Amino acid sequence: MTADALMASLERAGHRVTTPRRVVAQLVADREGHFTAGDLVDDARRRHTGIGRATAFRTLELFTELGLVERVDLPSGSHAYVACEPVHHHHAICTSCGRALDVAEAGLGPALDGIARRLDFQITSHRLEVFGVCAACRRGATR
Amino acid sequence: MTADALMASLERAGHRVTTPRRVVAQLVADREGHFTAGDLVDDARRRHTGIGRATAFRTLELFTELGLVERVDLPSGSHAYVACEPVHHHHAICTSCGRALDVAEAGLGPALDGIARRLDFQITSHRLEVFGVCAACRRGATR
DNA sequence: ATGTTATTGATACTGTGTCTCATATGAACG
DNA sequence: CGTTCATATGAGACACAGTATCAATAACAT
Incomplete structure (x- = not known):
C-alpha cells in the first residue's frame, strides 16, 4: 500500500x-x-x-x-x-517481527453458523486474530 | 461464578x-x-x-x-x-445487553490448519470474538 | 501472641486519546 | 489568478486508563 x-x-x-x-x-x-x-x-x-x-x-x-x-x-x-x-479479512500477527499477514475468510462460515445455531445468537460481526511465527522468522531472519 | x-x-x-x-x-x-x-x-x-x-x-x-x-x-x-x-473458549458478546456467552472451540481447528498451511505460519494462539444480539435481546427483553 | 512477608491505599506519574479554538489552507468559483 | 469559505490544522488543555512507589497494615505459619 x-x-x-x-x-x-x-x-x-x-x-x-x-x-x-x-x-x-x-x-x-x-x-x-x-x-x-x-x-x-x-x-x-x-x-x-x-x-x-x-x-x-x-x-x-x-x-x-x-x-x-x-x-x-x-x-x-x-x-x-x-x-x-x-475487504473483510483477518490478520495473522507474527509475534517475532510484528508483521501482519492478511488472512482471507478461510472457512470460518460453518463454524460461525454452528455457534449461531447452538447459542441462538444472531451474529452481526466477528473478529479472528491469530498469533504465531511467520515463515521468514522461523528461518531465522528476525528482521 | x-x-x-x-x-x-x-x-x-x-x-x-x-x-x-x-x-x-x-x-x-x-x-x-x-x-x-x-x-x-x-x-x-x-x-x-x-x-x-x-x-x-x-x-x-x-x-x-x-x-x-x-x-x-x-x-x-x-x-x-x-x-x-x-478453559480455552471464545466469547459471543451481545451488543445490546453486554452479556458474554461462552463459545466452545467449535470446529475452528480445520480453519486454523488451513490458514497455517496456506500462509506457512506457525500458529501459537488465536482469539475469536463474535458480536451480535442474543436470543433474550431479540425477544425484546433488553435487560 | 509474634514475626515475616504479601498486600494495601494514597499519591504521583506515564501514556493514550479527545476536545477546543484560533489560525491556516485547499479547492471551487469567478 | 485572486477571493471565499468550509475544512483541516496545531497547540495546548483535558479526561481517562493503567502503572510505580512506598510507608502502613493485615494474613498466616509458627
Whole structure:
C-alpha cells in the first residue's frame, strides 16, 4: 500500500488532500508490520515534519474509517494499526517481527453458523486474530 | 461464578485471602456481562467499600492470570472483562445487553490448519470474538 | 501472641486519546 | 489568478486508563 494509493482513496471519498495527510500516509506506507498511534507520532517528530499529535490521530482515524488501515488488538492489550486492503479479512500477527499477514475468510462460515445455531445468537460481526511465527522468522531472519 | 468460588481458586493458587480481594470478588460476581476496570472502581466507591484504585486493578489482573476472568477487546477499542470458566473458549458478546456467552472451540481447528498451511505460519494462539444480539435481546427483553 | 512477608491505599506519574479554538489552507468559483 | 469559505490544522488543555512507589497494615505459619 503506497502513500499515493492512500491519498487517492482519501480523495475519492471526498476528503481534502492536504500536506499533513500526505505526510501521515507516507509514514504509514513506510511502516512494516503493526504500529501504534504513538509510533507514528514519534516518527513524525523524528523526521521533523511539523505534524501535530491531534492530526496524526485524526488521520489514522480517517484511514481506519475508509478501511485503508485496520486496528488490531494485540494480546498485550495495546491498540495497533496495520495497512491493509479494504475487504473483510483477518490478520495473522507474527509475534517475532510484528508483521501482519492478511488472512482471507478461510472457512470460518460453518463454524460461525454452528455457534449461531447452538447459542441462538444472531451474529452481526466477528473478529479472528491469530498469533504465531511467520515463515521468514522461523528461518531465522528476525528482521 | 460466585465470589466464594473466586476466592477458593485464589487460595488454591497460594494467594492470600484478604478482605479487599473478597470485596472485588463480590463486585465481579454481581456483574452481569462485561465490565471495565473503571466500572469496578466506580462500583467500589458507590458501595463505600474502602477499596483503592490500585487494588481493584491488581485484583482484576490476578483473577485474569488465574483464568477466572478473561479480557475481551470490544469493537470500541476499550478493554473489558468477563467472568468465565478457566478453559480455552471464545466469547459471543451481545451488543445490546453486554452479556458474554461462552463459545466452545467449535470446529475452528480445520480453519486454523488451513490458514497455517496456506500462509506457512506457525500458529501459537488465536482469539475469536463474535458480536451480535442474543436470543433474550431479540425477544425484546433488553435487560 | 509474634514475626515475616504479601498486600494495601494514597499519591504521583506515564501514556493514550479527545476536545477546543484560533489560525491556516485547499479547492471551487469567478 | 485572486477571493471565499468550509475544512483541516496545531497547540495546548483535558479526561481517562493503567502503572510505580512506598510507608502502613493485615494474613498466616509458627
